[in-house]
Amino acid sequence: MEDAAIKVENLFASYRKNTVLSDVNLAVESGSLTGIVGPNGAGKSTLLKSMLNLHPSLTGSVAFFGHPFKKMKKKIGYVPQRGSVDWDFPTDALDVVTMGLYGHIGWLRRPSRFHKEKAYEALEKMGMKDYAKRQISQLSGGQQQRVFLARALIQDAELYFMDEPLAGVDAATEHAIMTTLKELKTLGKTVMVVHHDLQTVAEYFDHVLLLNQTVIEHGPTNQTFTKDNISRTYGGNMRWMREEDHDVVPSVKQ
Structure with a gap:
């Protein structure tokens, strides 16, 4: 794909000598909303972190619109897993959001009134303006994610790269997040989301990446998210729940 927003070639990564990603090759279409799914330990989070230089890769290359991460980092947004964040850090919601502007205004400059107004607007969009001065440790999991x-x-x-943004959130927050991600896609942004609920993949994403240490399949959801490909990805951890006479919904055995 010549005009790929993201291109990954021959990517390998490991944790403590254990290979987590093996020969990952991937081209992500610009303006797509992609769900990354696979079993526990499949390397989903490691893939995001390796692409964003947050985890070292053993070999391979990653390009964003044909450029390395260092050149494109100001054009990349990342939402980590909630479990990886120190929620006891003494700061309020407004300051957390304003930190997203530091790549533009510099870490040594104080945010201006204009920057604060932009932060308030972003909080309002996510239904969190009334919590702007609330310490992040006092927010619920769904509120923290917003x-x-x-x-x-x-x-x-x-x-935009999102690592399980819907994990452990309430239904209202899930709806708000997915509405926002679909709006980003409509604006031509490229979004990749680590996702755990197979039953909502077809509803939420126009592309899907099936990953189990390497790419099993990747492409438009209506072509790629098939029973055969899902079974190849999850192996013996799959069961199939019949919703209607002709509809089969995948679920993962815990």
């Missing part, structure tokens, strides 16, 4: 998404939005990036 704040971090607001921080990513304020960057006005071209590429």
Whole structure:
């Protein structure tokens, strides 16, 4: 794909001598909303971190619109897993969102009134303006996730990477997040999301990446998210729940 927003070639990565990613090759279409799914330990989070230079890769290359991460980092927004964030850090929601602008204003400069107004706008979009001065440790899990998404939005990036943004959130937050991600796609942004609920993949994403240490399949959801490909990805961890006479919904055995 010549005009790929993201191109990954021959990527290998490991944790403590254990290979987590093996020969990952991937080209992501610009303006797509891609769900990354696979079993536990498949390397989904490691793939995002390796692409964003947050985890070292053993070999391989990653390009964003044909350029390395260092050149494109100001155009990339990232929302990490909630479990990887120190929520006890003494700061409020407004400051967390404003941090998303530091790549533009510099870490040594104080945010201006204009920057604060942009942060308030991002919080308002995520339904969190009334919590702007609330310490992040005092927010619920869903509220914390909305704040971090607001921080990513304020960057006005071209590429967004989200690591399980829907994990452990309430239905209202899930709806708000997916509405926002679909709006980003409509604006031509490219979004990749680590996702765990197979039953919502077809509804939420126009592209899907099936990953189990390497790429099993990747492409438009209506062509790629098939029973055969899902079974190849999850192996013996799959069961199939019949919703209607002709509809089969995948689920993962715990």
